């Protein structure tokens with residue numbers, strides 16, 4: 001099946017000359033429909049760089065990043081922004097909700113920015129909030145929600161409108177264990193429904209929800225396995 005996300009020979013160098021940092025050194029990576037891929041690796045290994053490139057928030061120094069078969073380099077700024085709003089959902093560790101907007105308004109915002117009518121955008125937002133189990137909190141402001149509830153709003157915002165690629169950068173970092181598991185269950189369900197997911201995590205028990213685990217070190221993929229993630233993690237534990 002065609003990959004929703006395909007990185008081919010991707011390099012990303014930050015800065016120039018002596019201070020240049022090679023964040024990614026020619027990696028290839030794919031996520032297919034229905035697949036949740038976990039990305040693990042030490043701090044500074046390039047995990048967040050990989051995700052920002054995948055989401056079109058940053059461009060590679062060389063190599064290609066394609067989402068749903070479209071090379072992002074062929075899109076202009078507007079095209080990339082549109083792709084981010086319609087195809088890609090991004091979940092951050094610190095939620096990134098807008099405090100002055102209610103839960104439903106936070107979720108509806110990307111749809112409205114994309115030109116959808118406010119009424120339709122609001123209905124899609126309510127459906128997404130229902131899907132993550134907090135439909136009843138639609139008119140709450142983020143400050144009046146728990147961390148777990150806020151992250152569910154962030155997930156609803158990432159999945160609203162049937163987005164095909166969900167990118168999550170340590171989405172459970174700020175949450176307690178139980179709430180973290182809930183968030184993983186939601187990501188897993190969305191992938192089971194056909195989306196492709198990429199989850200950056202440093203927790204083995206979260207990677208265990210994935211179909212595959214990709215290990216990064218110093219900007220290269222050092223291990224990749226289609227095997228049961230649990231086996232991979234047990235092996236890697238001995239390194």
Ligand code: ADP
Pocket residue numbers: 014015021022023041042043044045046047048049050
């Ligand atoms: P991880 O998410 O695995 O911790 P990152 O992708 O954030 O790793 O960073 C990879 C490397 O690139 C690190 O050495 C980091 O310091 C560097 N880096 C990331 N973003 C920038 C940037 N905007 N400017 C300069 N260096 C950066």
Ligand code: MG
Pocket residue numbers: 047048049
């Ligand atoms: Mg990071």
